[in-house]
Amino acid sequence: MPERRPFVRLPTDVYPVNYGLCLKPDLIDFTFEGKLEAVVEVTQATTQIVMNCADIDIITASFAPEGGEEINATGFNYQNEDEKVTLSFPSALQKGSGTLKIDFVGELNDKMKGFYRSKYTTAAGDIRYAAVTQFEATDARRAFPCWDEPAIKATFDIALIVPKDRVALSNMNVIDRKPYPEDENLVEVKFATTPIMSTYLVAFVIGEYDYVESQSSDGVTVRVYTPVGKAEQGKFALEVATKTLPFYKDYFSVPYPLPKIDLIAIADFAAGAMENWGLVTYRETALLIDPKNSCSSSRQWVALVVGHELAHQWFGNLVTMEWWTHLWLNEGFASWIEYLCVDHCFPEYDIWTQFVSADYTRALDLDALEINLPIEVNVGHPSEVDEIFDAISYSKGASVIRMLHNYIGDEDFRKGMNAYLLKFQHKNASTEDLWDCLEQASGKPIAAVMGSWTKQMGFPIIVVDQEQQGDDRILKLSQKKFCASGPHNGEDCPSWMVPISVCTSEDPKCTKLNVLLDRPETTITLSGVASDQWIKINPGTVGFYRIQYSSSMLESLLPGVRDLSLQPVDRLGLQNDLFSLSRAGMISTVEVLKLMEAFVNEPNYTVWSDLSCNLGVLSSLLSHTDFHEEIQEFIRDLFTPIGLELGWDSKPGEGHLDALLRGLVLGKLGKAGHKPTLEEARRRFKEHVEGKQVLPADLRSPVYLTVLKHGDSATLDTMLKLHKQADMQEEKNRIERVLGAISAPDLIQKVLNFALSEEVRPQDTVSVIGGVAGSSKQGRKAAWKFVKDNWEELYNRYQGGFLISRLIKLTVDGFAIDKMAAEVKSFFESHPAPAAERTVQQCCENILLNAAWLKRDADDIHQYLLQRKAPPV
Helix, strand or coil, X not given: CCCCCCCCCCCCCEEEEEEEEEEEEECCCCEEEEEEEEEEEECCCEEEEEEECCCEEEEEEEEEECCCCCEECCEEXXXXXXXXXXXXXXXXXXXXXXXXXXXXXXXXXCCCCEEEEEEEECCCCCEEEEEEEECCCCCHHHCXXXXXXXXXXXXXXXXXXXXXXXXEEECCCEEEEEECCCCCXXXXXXXXXXXXXXXXXXXXXXXXXXXXXXXXXXXXXXXXXXXXXXXXXXXHHHHHXXXXXXXXXXXXXXXXXXXXXXXXXXXXXXCCEECCCCEEEEEXXXXXXXXXXXXXXXXXXXXXXXXXXXXXCCECCCEEECCHHHHHHHHHHHHHHHHHHHHHHCHHHCHHHHHHHHHHXXXXXXXCCCCCCXXXXXXXXXXXXXXXXXXXXXXXXXXXXXXXXXXXXXXXXXXXHHHHHHHHCCCEECHXXXXXXXXXXXXXXXXXXXXHHHCCCCCEEEEEEEEEECCEEEEEEEEEEEECCEECCCCCCCCCCEEEEEEECCCCCXXXXXXXXXXXXXXXXXXXXXXXXXXXXXXXXXXXXXXXXXXXXXXXXXXXXXXXXXXXXXXXXXXXXXXXXXXXXXXXXXXXXXXXXXXXXXXXXXXXXXXXXXXXXXXXXXXXXXXXXXXXXXXXXXXXXXXXXXXXXXXCXXXXXXXXXXXXXXXXHHHCCCHHHHHHXXXXXXXXXXXXXXXXXXXXXXXXXXXXXXXXXXXXXXXHHHHHHCCCHHHHHHHHHHHHHCCCHHHHHHHXXXXXXCCCCHHHHHHHHHHHHCCCHHHHXXXXXXXXXXXXXXXXXXXCCHHHHHHHHHHHCCCCCHHHHHHHHHHHHHCCCHHHHXXXXXXXXXXXXXXXXXXXXXXXXXXXXXXXXXXXX
């Protein structure tokens, strides 16, 4: 690790009370002029004011003490490394209130951070730019000089001077709009004063938009802003938002604190969305839904993201973390409650089962790596903040909060949440403050239990054995740290405070016993459990740990998978645990393949989705062998029965989950080369392209993927034409994600070049390259070479943000040869990417784990795949 730079927070001798800010962006030259008039408080006499400032030129600055003479600053000293500026004054500023005035200019950059430009095309085909903001974590300082730390809260009075034909939005409602005296084509738009808030949540947008509007039942005006002519596509998000605000008001027992909330789709946007108070910004694909062209998974994604960002209006915006160290709490909490909210709005999504596949298992996989961080990370320098926006903060954060909620119970959890929000509203809080409130509400040792999950990396594997004594079942439980390379067998093994629950086959839905495992091992007795009953640890798959059963216990659970008496989420969890034990070398992968074959009657979408993911990992691993075709055959055999049952066309009475399952299964069969699926996909694709019979949105991904995987240059050209014609970003993204499936080397190259072309939005290049790397062995090699060859351009485009980490992970994670780890390591030693440093190390670790797995199990897997096809003797 390179040495961390010493980092000092801003001095506290001067702090802001109110920012009066007027900005005048130039959408042609990509610059802006700004005037700041801040009411500040001087707490001790000083001759200088230190603020954050980046890529801004200060023209003049002065300070006027209340009722006193204005003093002009005599020097501006920029510390660019630290993104600070020091204003020097000829005489000391005395204790008390005063006004700081700064005139400055800045640039509307193209880096998707700070005050930046976002490119869009009008209906007439003209290219134009909107001016938009993204300030989290530390980029408000690119728009105006400020005290850019979450704990330094103030109120904001914002005015924007903009072309009169443009929409101008900010956190608050417009209170005045008048012609600008110096130019008749401009207007000055003034917004109401904000509540006291952090700089990273300030936002403004200037551009061309339509909107749909509604009132929530508690009287908040909700608008969804869409590109011009697409207002219709904002209706779904509007419906979700108007249902969600009252849900949170009720859940937290605290009303939404602003008069309005706007949700707006931004063309060029690095993240999924950003929770700016009262003006939430989104990627188009996280907000817009077209009844005809949007698939079910897009609707679900929009519902989750809207639920996530609106939760932040309370948890994050009203009460804000004291420093970025507590970011995990902000994000983990919102990533948990978004599911609670979607479950409330759309119970038919069975969203909590999907949580386990989407967040919980992902977090376990990442958290098992040696190169890692705890959820709660001490953050210093701004460059370190970008590093912690990862699956540990979001998905592990959400998973331990789900475990905590389950441990406390909903009623006490809500009581504690309400106390927390009331106590700290308009202020800042730390993780410990929340634990205190929850501890008081529940009477349980929350801080002690949670500390073990947030302050140390990793999680335990719980090893279970049992014996029967009469009518009693005696369970022996022990814990040790689980590592991706196998269990931790050192001295100082960390341990956790693990809430453990148990159910039996008598009532798989109902917990028979709860214990808190607060030591390395324990024995518990379940009374009245007959010898023919099975026992399942962690029903609901809520506890954040993996389980290793004794082989007899595992044997007894398999019938529960076949006859579906185990809950779907527990069938999923069992399979996922075994899969990761096989990767860690604790059991043979053949055991997992045998378990997978027990899922032949499985009806549940999410269970199939998780199985499919793991088979994808295995298929990718075995692409390094000469029996890759045998695993394709295994996949075809496993998915054919469910594929036949579902068919191609939706049946009356089917719902959201059936649509998701059909897409998943057909895509899996098509990709694995199932002949009838491939033929049907080609037939339907041809009709779709000729305009005879448009494919339903839910079938597009699987069909596109299938025809490309087994397609030629004509297929690729057709897909690129569909991409160009697509009016909807969702359709463009859908195509971008599957282009990598093409298999001829020259066509793979064509797709990679396309990724960096003008046709693909900058934030989406990553998924095109990732799609190539994830599709085949050739694709992986080509994508890695492409990233190396185009590193300057890619790094320049994404430098600080988390997109660079995602790009690296998608490109190299699938390699399985030791020497590739060395190659990746040495490339990034000579091409450093500080924000992605840990990602690079984790990728190298994954490559070595893959290589070890292959060496260990390849022969056994090959034998098993051959003998399952051999005719019985």
